[in-house]
Amino acid sequence: MTGKTHIYLTVNGETFDACVEPRMLAADFLRDELGLTGTHVGCEHGVCGTCTITLNGVSARSCLMLAVQLDGMDVQTVEGLGTMRKMHRIQEAFREHHALQCGFCTPGFLMTVHDILNTMPLRDDDEIRDALSGNICRCTGYEHIVKAVRTLVNERDGVQTP
Amino acid sequence: MKPAPFEYVRPETLAEAVTALDHEDAKIIAGGQSLLPMMNFRLAQPERLVDINRIVELGQIEKTESGIRIGALVRHAEAARSDLLADHFPIIREAMPHVAHVAIRNRGTIAGSLCHADPAAEWPLLVTLLEGEIEILGGNGPRKAKPAEFFLAPLVTDIEETELVTGIYLPLPDAPCGMAFDEVAQRAGDFAVVAAGALVCVKGGQFAEVRLGLGGVFDTSVRGSALEKALTGKPATTEAIDSALPLAVEDLEPNDDLHASAAYRLSLVPVLARRVLTRAMKVAAT
Ligand SMILES: Cc1cc2nc3c(=O)[nH]c(=O)nc-3n(C[C@H](O)[C@H](O)[C@H](O)COP(=O)(O)OP(=O)(O)OC[C@H]3O[C@@H](n4cnc5c(N)ncnc54)[C@H](O)[C@@H]3O)c2cc1C
Ligand code: FES
Ligand code: FES
Numbered sequence: 001m002t003g004k005t006h007i008y009l010t011v012n013g014e015t016f017d018a019c020v021e022p023r024m025l026a027a028d029f030l031r032d033e034l035g036l037t038g039t040h041v042g043c044e045h046g047v048c049g050t051c052t053i054t055l056n057g058v059s060a061r062s063c064l065m066l067a068v069q070l071d072g073m074d075v076q077t078v079e080g081l082g083t084m085r086k087m088h089r090i091q092e093a094f095r096e097h098h099a100l101q102c103g104f105c106t107p108g109f110l111m112t113v114h115d116i117l118n119t120m121p122l123r124d125d126d127e128i129r130d131a132l133s134g135n136i137c138r139c140t141g142y143e144h145i146v147k148a149v150r151t152l153v154n155e156r157d158g159v160q161t162p
Numbered sequence: 163m164k165p166a167p168f169e170y171v172r173p174e175t176l177a178e179a180v181t182a183l184d185h186e187d188a189k190i191i192a193g194g195q196s197l198l199p200m201m202n203f204r205l206a207q208p209e210r211l212v213d214i215n216r217i218v219e220l221g222q223i224e225k226t227e228s229g230i231r232i233g234a235l236v237r238h239a240e241a242a243r244s245d246l247l248a249d250h251f252p253i254i255r256e257a258m259p260h261v262a263h264v265a266i267r268n269r270g271t272i273a274g275s276l277c278h279a280d281p282a283a284e285w286p287l288l289v290t291l292l293e294g295e296i297e298i299l300g301g302n303g304p305r306k307a308k309p310a311e312f313f314l315a316p317l318v319t320d321i322e323e324t325e326l327v328t329g330i331y332l333p334l335p336d337a338p339c340g341m342a343f344d345e346v347a348q349r350a351g352d353f354a355v356v357a358a359g360a361l362v363c364v365k366g367g368q369f370a371e372v373r374l375g376l377g378g379v380f381d382t383s384v385r386g387s388a389l390e391k392a393l394t395g396k397p398a399t400t401e402a403i404d405s406a407l408p409l410a411v412e413d414l415e416p417n418d419d420l421h422a423s424a425a426y427r428l429s430l431v432p433v434l435a436r437r438v439l440t441r442a443m444k445v446a447a448t
Contacts, residue, residue: 022167023165059264061265063198112264
């Protein structure tokens with residue numbers, strides 16, 4: 001099948017039925033075919049992390065997947081996290097802590113944080129930094145991103161902070 | 163950039179996969195975490211891509227009488243989570259956080275890592291240290307390869323384009339032993355500059371078995387055979403380890419590259435070897 005292939009998938013709770021060329025990357029499918037431009041593309045070789053989405057609940061690089069591989073998957077992009085008027089708690093924490101400047105890296109960070117809050121203990125800031133090491137930010141210097149995540153981890157664990 | 167056009171085939175069984183691979187220029191895609199970067203940059207332009215992700219039987223971790231079989235498609239994250247693996251080979255859980263980043267560990271597979279054969283990658287080192295066997299299937303049926311036969315050079319293995327790796331087999335060590343892993347990388351998740359793993363058995367206060375595996379210092383993962391031989395039978399002490407450390411760098415030929423000089427890599431070998439051997443010895447003694 002060099003020709004177009006049918007795929008059925010769920011994106012942010014909505015089902016789609018599409019026809020894609022095998023060489024189309026998942027990131028390009030989301031952006032160009034579905035118009036979900038919240039997923040950004042920086043490097044196309046897995047290094048920058050800004051294209052991070054979740055697949056069946058766990059994070060993945062959408063530049064290192066083919067659109068045909070999304071067949072049968074439950075995909076979530078940053079658009080599925082919250083809206084301008086009703087932000088997700090992770091987005092609120094990023095705003096409160098000034099964890100973004102230009103915002104190019106932010107969708108990838110949000111989707112990564114969404115995953116690691118569910119799957120990792122994140123006992124201290126070193127562990128948070130390690131867990132975020134796959135996402136590059138050229139603006140913030142990371143300090144505020146780590147603070148936002150620390151706040152979210154404390155909320156998750158029921159830790160009171162002064 | 164974007165991949166060049168290719169034909170996409172998605173077998174659901176091993177038999178279908180073997181048939182699909184019987185083609186001029188076919189390539190397997192597993193996690194895609196090494197292959198897709200190369201295709202995006204057009205360093206790889208296969209005519210046919212064989213996607214093995216739907217072959218369910220490749221995703222299992224099973225205990226057999228004498229060891230553990232890990233299916234080709236087991237992801238780095240799944241290996242890290244597996245209690246069965248951690249009970250018998252705790253070094254795997256210890257090493258996995260060093261493999262790339264969260265999202266990449268969720269997709270990347272064990273066999274993909276072995277077939278990509280980066281000399282600094284963690285899985286080739288673990289399989290070399292744990293004396294595993296690589297299980298391969300082709301048109302002529304199944305065969306097995308030892309790490310020393312499988313890894314030939316950086317990014318070069320003994321696998322034909324018409325074959326696929328179906329899994330690895332890790333034999334349980336004969337006696338209770340300690341294991342430890344450590345590496346130096348520029349940032350968390352980067353490929354190691356140098357990586358080291360150790361497996362140590364202690365009996366009556368002496369080293370009954372010593373294994374040292376090193377990555378990033380040669381064309382493939384290597385064993386520190388001279389050091390292993392020298393330590394076996396010696397009293398299990400840090401002094402004994404220290405006096406054997408110069409043997410760990412024997413015969414190593416690391417390369418200078420973008421990330422580190424050969425001299426720096428060599429200087430890390432005794433440091434990391436000391437850390438993992440000492441830690442493995444302490445675990446073995448308890
Ligand atoms: C930013 C980044 C950082 C990384 N850091 C590290 C790191 O620190 N340590 C590390 O070890 N790895 C690292 N990796 C690589 C990662 O671990 C990959 O998962 C792994 O190297 C390849 O596995 P894969 O399943 O994605 O294979 P793929 O990319 O799908 O395939 C890789 C190669 O193996 C072949 N292949 C795959 N499966 C089989 C099979 N069953 N039989 C025969 N051939 C097969 C393919 O044809 C291809 O040639 C990193 C990757 C990225 C993008
Ligand atoms: S665009 Fe996918 S990691 Fe950079
Ligand atoms: S906010 Fe600009 S790159 Fe992160």
